[in-house]
Amino acid sequence: MQKKYMAIYYELVKKIQTEEWPTSTMLPSENELTGMYSTSRETIRKALNLLSQNGYIQKLRGKGSVVIDVNKVDFPVSGIVSFKELTDNLGLDTKTTVTELSYLESASNVHKVLGSEEQHKIWKVFRVRGISGETVILDKDYFNEKYVPMLSESICENSIYAHLENELGLSISFAQKEIIVEEPTDEDRMLLDLEGYSNVVVIKSLVYLEDTSLFQYTESRHRPDKFRFVDFARRIKN
Amino acid sequence: MQKKYMAIYYELVKKIQTEEWPTSTMLPSENELTGMYSTSRETIRKALNLLSQNGYIQKLRGKGSVVIDVNKVDFPVSGIVSFKELTDNLGLDTKTTVTELSYLESASNVHKVLGSEEQHKIWKVFRVRGISGETVILDKDYFNEKYVPMLSESICENSIYAHLENELGLSISFAQKEIIVEEPTDEDRMLLDLEGYSNVVVIKSLVYLEDTSLFQYTESRHRPDKFRFVDFARRIKN
DNA sequence: TTGTATAACTTGTATATACAAGTTATACTA
DNA sequence: TAGTATAACTTGTATATACAAGTTATACAA
Numbered sequence: 040m041q042k043k044y045m046a047i048y049y050e051l052v053k054k055i056q057t058e059e060w061p062t063s064t065m066l067p068s069e070n071e072l073t074g075m076y077s078t079s080r081e082t083i084r085k086a087l088n089l090l091s092q093n094g095y096i097q098k099l100r101g102k103g104s105v106v107i108d109v110n111k112v113d114f115p116v117s118g119i120v121s122f123k124e125l126t127d128n129l130g131l132d133t134k135t136t137v138t139e140l141s142y143l144e145s146a147s148n149v150h151k152v153l154g155s156e157e158q159h160k161i162w163k164v165f166r167v168r169g170i171s172g173e174t175v176i177l178d179k180d181y182f183n184e185k186y187v188p189m190l191s192e193s194i195c196e197n198s199i200y201a202h203l204e205n206e207l208g209l210s211i212s213f214a215q216k217e218i219i220v221e222e223p224t225d226e227d228r229m230l231l232d233l234e235g236y237s238n239v240v241v242i243k244s245l246v247y248l249e250d251t252s253l254f255q256y257t258e259s260r261h262r263p264d265k266f267r268f269v270d271f272a273r274r275i276k277n
Numbered sequence: 278m279q280k281k282y283m284a285i286y287y288e289l290v291k292k293i294q295t296e297e298w299p300t301s302t303m304l305p306s307e308n309e310l311t312g313m314y315s316t317s318r319e320t321i322r323k324a325l326n327l328l329s330q331n332g333y334i335q336k337l338r339g340k341g342s343v344v345i346d347v348n349k350v351d352f353p354v355s356g357i358v359s360f361k362e363l364t365d366n367l368g369l370d371t372k373t374t375v376t377e378l379s380y381l382e383s384a385s386n387v388h389k390v391l392g393s394e395e396q397h398k399i400w401k402v403f404r405v406r407g408i409s410g411e412t413v414i415l416d417k418d419y420f421n422e423k424y425v426p427m428l429s430e431s432i433c434e435n436s437i438y439a440h441l442e443n444e445l446g447l448s449i450s451f452a453q454k455e456i457i458v459e460e461p462t463d464e465d466r467m468l469l470d471l472e473g474y475s476n477v478v479v480i481k482s483l484v485y486l487e488d489t490s491l492f493q494y495t496e497s498r499h500r501p502d503k504f505r506f507v508d509f510a511r512r513i514k515n
Numbered sequence: 516t517t518g519t520a521t522a523a524c525t526t527g528t529a530t531a532t533a534c535a536a537g538t539t540a541t542a543c544t545a
Numbered sequence: 546t547a548g549t550a551t552a553a554c555t556t557g558t559a560t561a562t563a564c565a566a567g568t569t570a571t572a573c574a575a
Contacts, residue, residue: 339537
């Protein structure tokens, strides 16, 4: 961790999470923190702004920073996190099964979305996710072969993102997501334990690399009773 | 608008939205922008970081900033925006009807959540929202009387937030949100045109003021086919 | 006692400087 | 010609300074 403000941010997060600084207590002032971490005030302010953006503290002009209570122990706080990263953190008893790993037949909508009219094929990876015995999530991932030349079943059973970032050196940067509710398809009914539910929650994502190239399209289809999305939002002030 | 970096941010947003700077073009470099707006580089960087956070640009070290394509013409990009602010921007044909405006009977769960064991009553405001003739959203708002002493039907039919911020001078600051899918209650069936749908999407929000006091709890209940949530997310780098 | 000014804090904004680190085109060398 | 060094750009991080603006406790005055 070479970036000072990032290191300080994570240290402060830890102090809040371990309740060394519990909810409603004031943080040390920016001046005190510059002393504690022997750095400049601007560096401290970068760290504090990250805490504020992520819902750990509220800054009060003239007063200081208060720790606020976020149930951070929860499901997807808006961000790009893979299923494995998520469940590892939560210590859930989950099982991933690859049900399909192939190239996409041509002339589909996904080809158009991923902008691959040319020679590049599209990887098609279907995975079902089980939590405590029930199969409740179907992930349909599509990758442009231009950026992901090789995939294997063992990679897909673990973390594709870990493979892309660590082995292939890809730099995943941002995503546009859409959450909607749809009627289950035959495919959903076949692969999921729907238990009579007549809807699925669908999260569609377009994922981009650092150079802004689009490399992945994903549909994550959830049984509605097992879906939960948690968000922290700040009101924009002019 | 006294804050320079905010003014610059909004000017740059406008240039992107009007496609004076279309998708994939490079922004002027930070040095050029300091010249154009006769300010310092740090001020420009604050504006650019806002653009990056909100999905307008991608910054590339050593190269510059590229405009990326966000369908910003869309539904709730993660934030605190009132229904009126939202639909005004989109120019939708909507109708709001207040179906209930009263004090909440005591000893409810909402009392506990809003932490008002004491003397303070809780406002209970139910509103149904119609879009092109169909009633598809039920908003159940609860306000602590401590912060919102008075409400009227006309206030509720327009924007409660406008009233709170402009008339009462309250400073709405942040919210914790949860999106889940539930079975419709009898109340939902009574007040909404459910058309046989057997689920509703529920957005539960806890809304806080600047001094971190909790003043509002809201349940926004949507017919699933009319629900859509759009988000922009960045992957966190260490 | 009550109210008011003030001083000493807090965070917010704006500016300047220095250097690190990544990119790219140019010019030069083998 | 092909390859390589370099120079001139870009953004990222860290530091310092100055002042504005909001909060709070203290001291003072009526």
